[in-house]
Amino acid sequence: MAVHGEVWSVSDVFDRAPDDRVQVLDTDGELVGEPPDLSDAELIDLYRHMRLARHFDERAVTLQRQGRMGTYPPLAGQEAAQVGSAAALDDRDWIAPSYREHAAVHVHGLDLSDILLYWMGHGAGGWSTDANVLPAAVPIATQIPHTTGLALASKLRGEGSEPSQQPGDAVACAYFGDGATSEGDFHEGLNMAGVFDVPAVFVCNNNGWAISVPRERQTASPTLAGKAAAYGIDGVQVDGMDPLATYQVTRAAVEKARTPGERPRSTLIEAVQYRFGAHTTADDPSVYRNEDEVEAWRQRDPIPRLERFLRETGRLDDGAVEDIEASVRDQVSTAIERAERAPRPDPEEMFADVYADRPSALRAQQTYLHRLRDRHGDDAFLKE
């Protein structure tokens, strides 16, 4: 989805104090800031993508509970930050995601059934995209220096695929959580982004909890956005459950990244939000946080918030909402069917892409596995 609109002037967004949180819609869906200059269709598309993400998430959790999928990290509550920010990127821009960014990577071009196949244990079997999206980083914060590297390469060379493109036109965008800001890679990646002044956007999806450890236990800093100052880059805090605000701020950061000028090209965006569900389906959040807290954050749910705004401004009515709901259900069902129809990968696929050219020892191991399967049959290996 490529949406474009005029954004606030750079100084409005980046001269704020780190705790001066940007908001466009309040929790009732009332305008409290300047809305992005998006067409009705583009605004409705933001809404649709958030509904899609929520429904995908609900189905994915159910698939895991039914034993049809492995451990899965849910995103419910975090749709606005993912959809709003990814919608502000162009196709030529890059995303280096963590493992929870199903919505952001889908907006940027990943197929839903490929995302499902990864969590169904098929790994690279589900990698069929030409989008500029790196595979999800599971080790925390490790994708942050990659983002600096993507942006540095863009600054030095340009992307190459579009002849008209100037070096630095492609922006690299990292996604990571609040816990990631405690890792060394966060420091090293942002520090180098500042030193090399690269076109990067670092989106910190601060959902309040790194598994059981609250944000207050990650850092004694009053904000995460404020950490940007240490690296000489811009930092801004945004209401991460406000899709219009996350779009606005990300779009401003992207424009600034593309345009060398007075300000640092890199930005750290702290999108304040909440994970409604568990860290993963293997986690039980009732051990470490109480239901009142979850309920309080549910009042800030990004989806009804945008829906109320769209309805009250006459952009959306019951019929349109029903249509969106139906199409979202169809789309997710189709993706699940496609993923579940995919046959178990060929066991010898594991040898396929370890190197460009398979070394002889690896070929010998492949032959050995082939012989074993011939001798004993696949049933002798499979536990289920």
Place this chain on the structure above:
Amino acid sequence: MSTETQNLTLVQAVRDGLRTEMQRDEDVIVLGEDVGKNGGVFRATEGLYEEFGDDRVIDTPLAESGIVGTSIGMAAYGLRPVPEIQFMGFIYPAFDQIVSHAARLRTRTRGRFTCPMVVRAPYGGGIRAPEHHSESKEAFFVHEPGLKVVIPSTPADTKGLLASAIRDPDPVIFLEPKLIYRAFREDVPAGDHTVPLGEAAVRREGSDVSVYTWGAMTRPTMEAAENLAEEGVDCEVIDLRTLSPLDRETIVDSFEKTGRAAVVHEAPRTGGLGGEITAILQEEALLYQEAPVERITGFDTPVPLYALEDYYLPSSTRIEDGIREVVDFP
């Protein structure tokens, strides 16, 4: 010593070992991600926060290098930190601290400063886990002089080896086979219980072939040995328990009896401990050797995601197949 026992799973034995050592020695401190209020993502530290408080069971920021580096400082000061790394696949940010500092603090100060620290981490595959949650990279740490490396395979050994590791004057990497965290129960001595580091256990005596293994691979190896016994092949199964330092004496004694050997590990084949064990046999018992040493291991590929992991991990079928190669030679 008490003869009282508790019937525990392996992960409960981790907890019991930690608790017993924390009661015995107030210098023992647990720290890591989610080890406190949450009781650990595998519940290995459940209840410790409530019993010992947040000065001794410390929820840390999400920072593996910070957790281990902080532990090294605490150990140099005189405490006995037991940092937890949530999964072995996430230990690498701490690798620099472990190999550049923990492993050689004693050497660099001629013993003035030491690092009596135990880094606990669940390792290994077979639980349908996401990417980076199934690795078995014990060889990295065995390769580093100054570290000890321990992998238990039973609940009683888990408690006893963990207690010995905590009391050990040097840094220990304590890898827990999460595949069998809850696979079975065993009577574990209550209270004080140690199992010495550096001693292998003969899990099954046999005369035809020596099979060396450890951790989660011990069970399918035992299963293979029992199946082969029905065919008249008598396997001796040796659970190494401590991978550094290796119990060379037990390894060699068994081979001198059987003259044939297989090594089973789930780590990739190249550079795995199978090569080291084979070299020991060559050095110490060449003239007893009657067949090539067979390595039954993970492949030299990244651990595949779970749809294919049953093909990657040595199963009893594969282990039997490999052992037959050894006993049928020439």
